[in-house]
Amino acid sequence: MQKDTLCLGLLSLGPRSGYEIKQMFEGPLSDFYSLSFGTIYPTLNRLQSEKYVSCKQLSQSKKPDKKVYTITKKGKDLMKENLLGDASAYIRSGNFGDQIKSEFFLLLLFAKYLPKETLETVLNERVLFLQQKLQQFKYDGPVPSDLQALRNEKSITFIRGLATTLIESGLNYMEKNRGKLN
Amino acid sequence: MQKDTLCLGLLSLGPRSGYEIKQMFEGPLSDFYSLSFGTIYPTLNRLQSEKYVSCKQLSQSKKPDKKVYTITKKGKDLMKENLLGDASAYIRSGNFGDQIKSEFFLLLLFAKYLPKETLETVLNERVLFLQQKLQQFKYDGPVPSDLQALRNEKSITFIRGLATTLIESGLNYMEKNRGKLN
DNA sequence: ATTATATATATCAAACTGATATAGATACCT
DNA sequence: AGGTATCTATATCAGTTTGATATATATAAT
CATH class of the missing domain: 1.10.10.10 (Winged helix-like DNA-binding domain superfamily/Winged helix DNA-binding domain)
Structure with missing residues (x-):
């Protein structure tokens, strides 16, 4: 667009x-x-x-x-x-994917070159970040008028629900499988 | 990076x-x-x-x-x-998110300005795309050597599992909730 | 006073993309 | 045999975008 x-x-x-x-x-x-x-x-x-x-x-x-x-x-x-x-x-x-640049996934890809504790920190910070994001998307209280304007859009209900679902399943997976990276 | x-x-x-x-x-x-x-x-x-x-x-x-x-x-x-x-x-x-440019989400955001059948097509094509993506990530047969080199990385098991989980929960959500967009 | 922070607009070098050019090779159609 | 299309492969570049920086007003804190 x-x-x-x-x-x-x-x-x-x-x-x-x-x-x-x-x-x-x-x-x-x-x-x-x-x-x-x-x-x-x-x-x-x-x-x-x-x-x-x-x-x-x-x-x-x-x-x-x-x-x-x-x-x-x-x-x-x-x-x-x-x-x-x-x-x-x-x-x-015919291109229905999103354009993504993910520093996080690149660091995971080359995880074997990183010290164990560095990788742990990267994962921990990502989890904390996603938990915050999740709270943001779930939060239903008052927000600044700019964000309220977005929130009033009908399609936002669908989008917020989708984002919540994706973050929750991502967090869940990471917490269960992060051991596989060691 | x-x-x-x-x-x-x-x-x-x-x-x-x-x-x-x-x-x-x-x-x-x-x-x-x-x-x-x-x-x-x-x-x-x-x-x-x-x-x-x-x-x-x-x-x-x-x-x-x-x-x-x-x-x-x-x-x-x-x-x-x-x-x-x-x-x-x-x-x-302190910035742990990914940089994303999603034409799909923007179209959803402004869905109310789109004819119903256009929105339906956008959603249908996205679902088909994600289903293909899912098959790609799950596929375990032979691939060209470039991709095999990636697949040999230990961290790829974790990444493929995460991608699979995210796509599956996204597809599931979309199929259950797309009615909310009408 | 000085420093820091937030609001607000503007600009620009550096980086990146998307398109295009060039070229070798195969394959298909007429 | 010629024309067209497609795939592999490298290279370049105009146009777009970012990330940083500059400028300015106002408040708050030290």
Whole structure:
């Protein structure tokens, strides 16, 4: 999915600044996709110059000003059109896997070259990390408005359930089988 | 993990050409990491000029010549040193998640903008893909030598078991809960 | 005061990808 | 015999993306 469609999609959930969009990519969304500032800011500027989003400079007390972007009618139309194109391209491409770069799995692959205690630490930290992730996905209390906007999406129920299931079965497997690595 | 360490690590499993390294990244390894030709070839050339690998031009019948790279003692030393550094950096970084770009999850997130039948196709194709992946990970018969080299690694038993568990629980969840997306 | 931290925007060198070019060899079709 | 397609194999590069850095405002802590 191109960055334009993704930014427009996130803005369709409510007006946001570039900084807030980045924050969405650092919460639970980070497990599925991410974009850096170097991509987000230029994209928003271009989308604005092409009238797909409008922009209001907002003064805040206790914080620096921010530029809040709102998706326009033209932007929503483009988003829907692109989304359809992306889905068709996804289907036609025949490539239904995710693009993954996993430092953890590479370290496991070359585990035999690592001291035993280093490997143990890597595994322990990964388990702790996954346990935290699991709590995040299960947590149902109040969250910042950026994340609440995501959470209001109907499909998020399905996605959170899937993430929870995957992490739980992964943790379970690791705790039962980590002995095989020694 | 830097590309140098990764290429050396793969060459430590046996001599390979750039094309064969790329093929390893297109098999089961693709689910954990990947590098493109544009990264692999320049890396191998540099590693050779710095004596971390040696290179033999090989004539083949029925196929074009290939350049087969073999890791040197100096290369193995660098690999082990880098691997230790990578593991320490991983632990210190505090970032234990994987970097993921998932077109599938983004399409799910914006599912409400997609026609019902498009969403159904996306889900059906993903399920078929995962079922194939599962068979690949479970398959224990003969494979090309590149993949056999990976399979001989002791840690692969753990990794294959983990991948199998994750895919199975994911498929199970999707088949039980996909109704929630309508 | 100084340091640290958080919010916020912006830019850019370095790295990486995806596409393309080139080329040898086989295989199939007409 | 010529044309097309496919697979193996190496190489390059424009365009994209990241990760780091710069700049600035404001609060909080030492």
